[in-house]
Amino acid sequence: MMHSAPAPFRSAAPAQPALIHNSEGNVHLRQEQGSIDHGVTEAPYERRFSPYDFNGGTTVAVSGADYAIVAADTRLSSGYEILSRNVSKLHPLTEHCVLGSAGCKTDVDQLRSVLDIKMNVYSHDHRKPMATPSAAQMLSNTLYYKRFFPYYSFNVLGGIDAQGKGAVYSYDAIGSYERTPYSASGSGQSYLIPLLDNVVGHKNRMDEKRELGAEEVVEILKDAFVTAGERDIYTGDSLEIMIIKKDGIQKQTFALKAD
């Protein structure tokens, strides 16, 4: 490396080439006298294409004695832009089982496609629709198949199990799953989970725990999504709720703030 002797005291910038440290190593750049950026804008640095985008949104599932409720907002975003105010994050897999997914929309769509195909094959081979715990296991396996290039999809599964009781399963992006009384995932999950702990899970409370009915849980979820809509920029526009009972799935929609 050539180092020229320091220039006589003429300008603020030294005559030595600017030394830039970056992931490619150290680079000496010759710059104009008096240049103020010291080479920062000209140094080479690694640019990467990211295969993932984050499209935002929040999904929640709550189980009860004979029902499961899955809810999600309907906003699709990318960065600070809203791409759509009316895209569903909920996908019925069977008459008794609904998948809610937030994350990267394209991965969510592909995951749903793959699951639908597998459900059809199962129902063709076994001559009955897949039970909810089996669907939960299948989703886990499907996600783990792509362990080293994951589906960027944060899922909650809600449905009625073989005994007619409500069942909710929470997942991470690579298929780790667990049956839980309630679950929330997506950009607004942190706003909602402590509330569900307190109101549905009855944690840190001294009053007597009681069973909640489906209508009560719907009201709780409406409040919860209003909160998430206030504090999370990716959540809002409208709320879609699916109530799963023994006799099928009932859908409801409520408006949220559009800001």
Next chain:
Amino acid sequence: MSIMQYNGAAMIAMAGKNCVGIAADRRLGIQYQTVAMDFQKVFQMTPTLYVGLAGLATDVQTLKNLLEFRISLYELREERTMSPQVFLHLLSALLYEKRFGPYFCEPIVAGLTPEGKPVLGGMDLIGATVITDDFVVSGNCTENLHGMCETLYKPDMEPDALFETISQALLASVDRDALTGWGGVVHIITTEGVTTKELKGRMD
């Protein structure tokens, strides 16, 4: 590893009808290791003014001493108690003085004006202030705290209801965060005086 997540803290200040409440957890940790379960993060500045300091523990303690010093100096010179609005400006100025080498602390302030009206304010680490009339939160699990406060808050709560609300909001939020918890302390400030209660929570 962020410097603001080194020690762990969670705090809420909430307004009621002619009263304010301020609550914080009690954990002091060094990253994942818990070191103390009785660490004080909320300090009384005047009989009707409390400040909660969330962030790096050394800065919490330094700021506490600095603020007590400045309050004493003010009371010596002015011969009157410092009002919450003046305190907010003082704290903001103190933090901005260190603009390019800040105190790693994000305070919340809860107080009552001499007429008994609630004053609530929160600040970032370089003194940008927000003044609200419902609640302010600070610490590691602000998302959890915001979610709980936004849902549970009602305007014009009496001191007893305010205590219940602020306690439930704090306990539910810290239970979902590894760096906060190990109990809590709540102060409810009214014109009559201050009631302080300890919260029993999950000790993990």
